[in-house]
Amino acid sequence: MSSDVMAIQTREVGGRPWVERLHEWVTTVDHKRLGILYILYALLFLLIGGIEAIIIRVQLMRPHSDFVSPQVFNRMFTMHGTTMIFFVVMPVMFGFANYLVPLMIGARDMAFPRLNAFSFWLTALGGILLYFSFLGGSGLYGAGNAPDVGWWAYAPLTSRAFSPGHSTDYWTIALVVSGFGSIGTAINIIATILSMRCPGMKLSRMPLLAWLTLVMSGLVLISLTPLSAAQIMLLVDRYLGGHFFDTQAGGSAALWMHFFWIFGHPEVYILVIPAFAFASEIIPVFSRKPIFGYPVMVAATICIGFIGMSVWAHHMFTVGMDSNANTFFVLTTMAIAVPTGIKIFNWLGTMWGGKIQFKTPMLFCIGFLFQFLIAGLTGIMLGSAPFNWQLSGSYFVVAHFHYVIVGGILFALFAAFYYWYPKITGRMLNERLGKLHFWLFLIGFHLTFDVMHIPGILGMPRRIYTYEPGRGWDTMNFLVTIGAFVQGIATLVFVANLIISYFKGARAGNDPWDAWTLEWSVSSPPPVYNFASIPTVASRRPLWDLKHPEDPDSRYE
Amino acid sequence: MRIRGSSNWRMPLAVQVIVLLCVPAGALADPADRSFSPTNIFAPVSTPAHSILGLSLFVLAVTAAIFVAVFTLLAYCVRKFRKRDNDDIREPPQVYGSNQIELAWTVIPILIVFVLFLATARVIHAIQDAPKPATAVEVTAIGHQFWWEFRYPALGIVTANELHIPVSDPVRPTPTFLKLLSADTDHSFWVPRLAGKTDLIPNRVNEMWIDPQLTGIYLGQCAQYCGTQHAKMLLRVSVDSREDFEAWVRAQRQSANQDEKENAGRHVFETTACVNCHAVAGTNATGRFGPDLTHLMSRRTIASGAAENTPEKLRLWIQNPDAIKPGSLMPAMKLSDPDLDALVRYLETLR
Numbered sequence: 001m002s003s004d005v006m007a008i009q010t011r012e013v014g015g016r017p018w019v020e021r022l023h024e025w026v027t028t029v030d031h032k033r034l035g036i037l038y039i040l041y042a043l044l045f046l047l048i049g050g051i052e053a054i055i056i057r058v059q060l061m062r063p064h065s066d067f068v069s070p071q072v073f074n075r076m077f078t079m080h081g082t083t084m085i086f087f088v089v090m091p092v093m094f095g096f097a098n099y100l101v102p103l104m105i106g107a108r109d110m111a112f113p114r115l116n117a118f119s120f121w122l123t124a125l126g127g128i129l130l131y132f133s134f135l136g137g138s139g140l141y142g143a144g145n146a147p148d149v150g151w152w153a154y155a156p157l158t159s160r161a162f163s164p165g166h167s168t169d170y171w172t173i174a175l176v177v178s179g180f181g182s183i184g185t186a187i188n189i190i191a192t193i194l195s196m197r198c199p200g201m202k203l204s205r206m207p208l209l210a211w212l213t214l215v216m217s218g219l220v221l222i223s224l225t226p227l228s229a230a231q232i233m234l235l236v237d238r239y240l241g242g243h244f245f246d247t248q249a250g251g252s253a254a255l256w257m258h259f260f261w262i263f264g265h266p267e268v269y270i271l272v273i274p275a276f277a278f279a280s281e282i283i284p285v286f287s288r289k290p291i292f293g294y295p296v297m298v299a300a301t302i303c304i305g306f307i308g309m310s311v312w313a314h315h316m317f318t319v320g321m322d323s324n325a326n327t328f329f330v331l332t333t334m335a336i337a338v339p340t341g342i343k344i345f346n347w348l349g350t351m352w353g354g355k356i357q358f359k360t361p362m363l364f365c366i367g368f369l370f371q372f373l374i375a376g377l378t379g380i381m382l383g384s385a386p387f388n389w390q391l392s393g394s395y396f397v398v399a400h401f402h403y404v405i406v407g408g409i410l411f412a413l414f415a416a417f418y419y420w421y422p423k424i425t426g427r428m429l430n431e432r433l434g435k436l437h438f439w440l441f442l443i444g445f446h447l448t449f450d451v452m453h454i455p456g457i458l459g460m461p462r463r464i465y466t467y468e469p470g471r472g473w474d475t476m477n478f479l480v481t482i483g484a485f486v487q488g489i490a491t492l493v494f495v496a497n498l499i500i501s502y503f504k505g506a507r508a509g510n511d512p513w514d515a516w517t518l519e520w521s522v523s524s525p526p527p528v529y530n531f532a533s534i535p536t537v538a539s540r541r542p543l544w545d546l547k548h549p550e551d552p553d554s555r556y557e
Numbered sequence: 558m559r560i561r562g563s564s565n566w567r568m569p570l571a572v573q574v575i576v577l578l579c580v581p582a583g584a585l586a587d588p589a590d591r592s593f594s595p596t597n598i599f600a601p602v603s604t605p606a607h608s609i610l611g612l613s614l615f616v617l618a619v620t621a622a623i624f625v626a627v628f629t630l631l632a633y634c635v636r637k638f639r640k641r642d643n644d645d646i647r648e649p650p651q652v653y654g655s656n657q658i659e660l661a662w663t664v665i666p667i668l669i670v671f672v673l674f675l676a677t678a679r680v681i682h683a684i685q686d687a688p689k690p691a692t693a694v695e696v697t698a699i700g701h702q703f704w705w706e707f708r709y710p711a712l713g714i715v716t717a718n719e720l721h722i723p724v725s726d727p728v729r730p731t732p733t734f735l736k737l738l739s740a741d742t743d744h745s746f747w748v749p750r751l752a753g754k755t756d757l758i759p760n761r762v763n764e765m766w767i768d769p770q771l772t773g774i775y776l777g778q779c780a781q782y783c784g785t786q787h788a789k790m791l792l793r794v795s796v797d798s799r800e801d802f803e804a805w806v807r808a809q810r811q812s813a814n815q816d817e818k819e820n821a822g823r824h825v826f827e828t829t830a831c832v833n834c835h836a837v838a839g840t841n842a843t844g845r846f847g848p849d850l851t852h853l854m855s856r857r858t859i860a861s862g863a864a865e866n867t868p869e870k871l872r873l874w875i876q877n878p879d880a881i882k883p884g885s886l887m888p889a890m891k892l893s894d895p896d897l898d899a900l901v902r903y904l905e906t907l908r
């Protein structure tokens with residue numbers, strides 16, 4: 001492998017006008033810059049979505065609170081869910097994929113750089129549209145016209161009869177627009193991975209992050225289209241005299257649910273598979289061993305992709321489908337636990353017999369493993385339909401999916417930040433602040449989301465702006481809110497670390513973690529052309545082969 | 558097939574032992590501790606809720622066992638395989654995988670999933686496909702934004718928000734079978750101690766059944782977001798003894814109580830917009846958009862549980878509904894004080 005490691009500075013000497021530098025960023029088609037734009041965009045919306053969550057939690061701290069009106073509360077939970085899923089987790093995952101995939105497969109950029117930029121700007125426009133709803137319509141007076149129909153926007157609540165004005169339309173159009181952005185990026189990723197791998201990198205030698213991003217992109221292509229279709233049908237209902245979901249005129253509420261959840265369930269795999277990818281890259285490096293069972297990890301992910309397309313109606317167990325339909329979806333839902341569990345075992349197998357270094361990325365990965373295990377188990381409980389008939393629509397479900405998204409996905413994402421920040425910026429994140437972030441967030445997370453299961457078991461539904469005292473929910477809700485504040489503080493520690501380390505962090509060098517994939521062979525940050533000459537690889541861990549010529553992977557694969 | 562009154566799924570002894578070891582779940586499963594939470598899913602009094610409890614304890618036992626096994630492995634890894642300070646810089650043995658291990662931890666989960674699936678399928682069919690006996694009480698529940706309409710078609714009763722049903726003796730069961738409809742958006746009927754929830758979907762007929770074996774009041778609320786006041790669409794189910802239920806039925810079937818003294822209030826009611834939405838049997842008022850008020854005073858609460866049924870709260874509700882339930886579809890009636898006082902006195906006679 002022959003990529004010359006000549007660090008070419010990408011920071012300007014003798015600075016150009018800020019307008020020129022801004023223009024460069026706005027018109028960039030470089031996958032690294034677009035990746036950073038996606039990530040910064042997501043971080044901004046993480047803070048906004050977090051504020052919405054804090055508002056929700058302050059309102060629910062005590063029964064019969066009047067911190068916000070019911071109308072504002074309903075907008076808060078709608079915007080919190082929509083923001084976090086579509087404008088935080090999806091963009092940040094596309095951002096990391098954009099940045100890392102070409103570097104990891106030895107390419108200079110994505111297959112379609114201009115489509116890449118266009119897709120980012122579509123996503124950005126979607127977020128701006130969604131938030132413009134606060135100003136549009138009635139404007140700031142009365143907290144504007146933000147959507148208040150829940151992030152699933154069930155029909156017929158979204159019909160003109162029950163949602164007058166334009167709040168629902170902002171939700172619909174913002175997501176149609178950003179949906180096209182997601183589809184563009186998915187096409188780009190698939191084309192890049194299939195046709196731009198460097199010489200020697202057969203598919204079976206690709207880093208797992210590339211494989212998992214490939215599967216995730218396939219899921220995006222298949223599952224975003226039903227959502228966009230349903231949203232267009234909703235617009236037809238609302239403005240062109242259609243009655244697809246208009247139950248007053250013979251339309252079907254359940255039809256929306258099927259369309260939405262055929263998107264909605266694969267969507268959660270779209271969110272989590274990149275988290276699996278991060279864990280699959282980071283755990284081996286900090287255990288000092290290759291990933292245990294690479295082919296099985298690939299196969300399990302593909303299985304999850306396929307089976308994940310068949311489980312959607314487990315979100316509809318209470319809708320009144322007949323017993324045979326419910327039974328079918330129990331079977332598929334339980335089945336998907338098998339490949340998911342296999343992945344957990346393989347990560348444990350990677351750690352087994354290793355020499356684990358408890359740096360911040362690994363701490364977050366261990367948290368991910370612990371919490372994703374629990375989240376999967378509460379998922380099995382929810383997959384048992386009769387148990388679901390009690391637990392669905394309650395705070396047990398809210399606790400479950402936050403366990404997956406915050407305890408699983410966000411922890412893996414934090415690990416990814418600490419792991420790849422040095423590569424992106426050339427500086428290390430502060431390790432002490434990192435550990436403070438980890439422990440604070442861990443405590444806040446468990447205080448909130450462990451406790452949150454209990455009100456669900458005691459009968460507390462979700463999406464309620466207040467609740468009755470004397471049902472056993474009061475103290476639990478109070479504790480949940482305290483935990484939310486602790487997580488907020490931890491997140492601020494993280495943001496402070498990101499900013500301070502950018503200016504004052506220790507210089508990273510090419511390969512601060514002694515890792516084995518191609519991105520660590522170039523400078524930090526990489527030159528704009530990535531590799532001086534395209535590398536040739538002979539195994540899954542090209543840098544291991546270079547560092548251990550007496551015992552290369554290529555001898556065993 | 559007759560409906561069995563008690564839990565219709567017998568747990569093998571081994572499972573009972575595992576279940577008893579699940580202390581956390583058990584702590585919440587104390588049916589005597591009703592005072593802690595009247596909506597505890599682990600304190601069932603009706604067969605569907607009992608069946609669900611049995612299944613959920615089994616599922617909890619299995620998942621708890623899996624958690625203990627995997628967590629132990631994780632904790633062991635973290636303790637045993639940490640890099641020691643006095644360690645040399647050599648890398649540990651680079652193990653790529655093991656087919657036998659992969660096979661083992663594929664087959665065992667498949668078996669566990671299969672067992673869980675069978676246990677679940679059995680309970681699904683037992684609950685959903687239970688036939689309706691001739692002794693069943695039939696209720697049609699219609700969800701509205703943001704209140705519940707209850708009709709007993711065979712008994713000729715229409716009421717709102719507070720459901721009365723007879724207690725069911727396991728020996729000679731008298732379950733209540735509900736048809737669930739909706740007048741507007743999606744709702745969900747959830748009284749945790751009686752059954753799992755079933756949604757009320759407009760343009761669709763759903764069915765559920767309950768057979769409570771203990772008299773008492775059981776609480777619940779709407780569990781599918783239906784708009785601004787979803788949070789205050791509360792449920793109150795009164796499970797009565799056979800005699801009490803029949804007395805209630807007789808009272809509900811009467812037309813409205815006619816009290817000459819409150820004709821002024823009745824005049825206000827019948828000549829303002831009240832009659833557009835509300836019905837009082839035996840009078841000119843036949844509105845169906847809002848709750849039937851014929852026996853308003855037989856209910857403990859108003860506004861679907863949002864307020865106690867007292868004269869003060871009733872007056873406030875008519876004068877300014879937003880003070881109690883902002884966003885509900887009850888309009889502020891803008892009556893003069895004398896009219897409002899007369900109206901409230903009239904409504905107080907609708908026992």
